[in-house]
Amino acid sequence: MxxxxxxxxxxxxxxxxxxLRLDQRYVRTEWLLRWYGIEAPPVHSSYAVAGNRTTLLGxxxxxxxxxxxxxxxxxxxxxxxxxxxxxxxxxxxILLTGSGALVERxxxxxxxxxxxxxxxxxxxxxxxxxxxxxxxxxxxFVSFTIASDVNYSDVSWSSSSNVxxxxxxxxxxxxxxxxxxxxxxxxDLHSGRLFTRAGPIFIDVVGLLLIVLSVLGTILxxxxxxxxxxxxxxxx
Amino acid sequence: MTDRVxxxxxxxxxxxxxxGLASAAYGQMGVYMETEDFLAAxxxxxxxxxxxxxxxxxxxxxxxxxxxxxxxALRVSYWVSGDKSAWILDEIGKDRPITIGVxxxxxxxxxxxxxxxxxxxxxxVRYPFFTDQFLGARLIGTEQQSVGLDQQIDGITGATLSVxxxxxxxxxxxxxxxxxxxSGE
Numbered sequence: 265m266x267x268x269x270x271x272x273x274x275x276x277x278x279x280x281x282x283x284l285r286l287d288q289r290y291v292r293t294e295w296l297l298r299w300y301g302i303e304a305p306p307v308h309s310s311y312a313v314a315g316n317r318t319t320l321l322g323x324x325x326x327x328x329x330x331x332x333x334x335x336x337x338x339x340x341x342x343x344x345x346x347x348x349x350x351x352x353x354x355x356x357x358i359l360l361t362g363s364g365a366l367v368e369r370x371x372x373x374x375x376x377x378x379x380x381x382x383x384x385x386x387x388x389x390x391x392x393x394x395x396x397x398x399x400x401x402x403x404x405f406v407s408f409t410i411a412s413d414v415n416y417s418d419v420s421w422s423s424s425s426n427v428x429x430x431x432x433x434x435x436x437x438x439x440x441x442x443x444x445x446x447x448x449x450x451x452d453l454h455s456g457r458l459f460t461r462a463g464p465i466f467i468d469v470v471g472l473l474l475i476v477l478s479v480l481g482t483i484l485x486x487x488x489x490x491x492x493x494x495x496x497x498x499x500x
Numbered sequence: 501m502t503d504r505v506x507x508x509x510x511x512x513x514x515x516x517x518x519x520g521l522a523s524a525a526y527g528q529m530g531v532y533m534e535t536e537d538f539l540a541a542x543x544x545x546x547x548x549x550x551x552x553x554x555x556x557x558x559x560x561x562x563x564x565x566x567x568x569x570x571x572x573a574l575r576v577s578y579w580v581s582g583d584k585s586a587w588i589l590d591e592i593g594k595d596r597p598i599t600i601g602v603x604x605x606x607x608x609x610x611x612x613x614x615x616x617x618x619x620x621x622x623x624x625v626r627y628p629f630f631t632d633q634f635l636g637a638r639l640i641g642t643e644q645q646s647v648g649l650d651q652q653i654d655g656i657t658g659a660t661l662s663v664x665x666x667x668x669x670x671x672x673x674x675x676x677x678x679x680x681x682x683s684g685e
Contacts, residue, residue: 335597335618367574371588373535374548374579406550
């Protein structure tokens, strides 16, 4: 009985995934995440910038504990420019507002042939290192020109640093916290997949039993009421 | 079917078939075209310049309607040379972003390519039999009316979300280009 109610409730919830926004909510319970084997990957690199921190975990880029981009495979520095926080990520620049809102992930193809290998500042100007050339960015980060008047040693380059352990825990939580949606969890619960390989088999057996019970019940009902037949037959 | 044949199927053939299918699916993930190659194909005879369009609230609403989800970015860069523009945008298929390149000549689609595909399903959208449907497509509708393409795009069974991603990005590109030209940005 309890089992049937459980199946019904999870089934109804699965039917209304979008209405209940279950595909946008995430499982955050620690033991459940461990059960799923969700582990955060090691930190690729991390840079402190204007009292904040940007970190690449796996292919996800975080600004403090907020994910700002994914599919990122390199992180080569971050600096605070007058209008933006600028994160250099190989073949792209990620521009954020001071509060960390995404302005744009800007591809550097056609502008910096080797992508951005390092980022730094000379005074207020932002410069990028690409294939041993130093490029100066304009204020809007739309065009880049070779800064022949700037030497490597003139630049205050962004350098990576270790993530403090308390911030690392927060980051790992953020990473794991978007691993499993409630929709996936409910589907696994409903199908029995949550309980190892035996789970779906158990659910299948229960389903078959329910079918057998339903069919047998219908047959008995169609055969009439046994008590009346007994009365009609009379005592032996 | 005898027990022996059943065992042979279950232990021998089935795992190989499943492994093959899984490998084939994962094998489709990856970089199909580098950004530089895409730009070279888009502008074979000229050096494009970069321009940007800012996404204000009105534009954001239209983009959210097209893509069926909120848009976070505040601006979009694209490459321009003469009457031709090239755009590279990411759009989520099911779980992960698909990087899509679109070239517009005048106000019609000239080329569309899947540059990076990161999902395990729906990769068929990269093939010309699908992408060729977009060639010559123009935008209908305006900021006030719902926007769409003037050509029918047939879907692919089992790749609906990837198909929607390509269709959405194409509409976004044509809409932003129309906006950029209208506002002189």
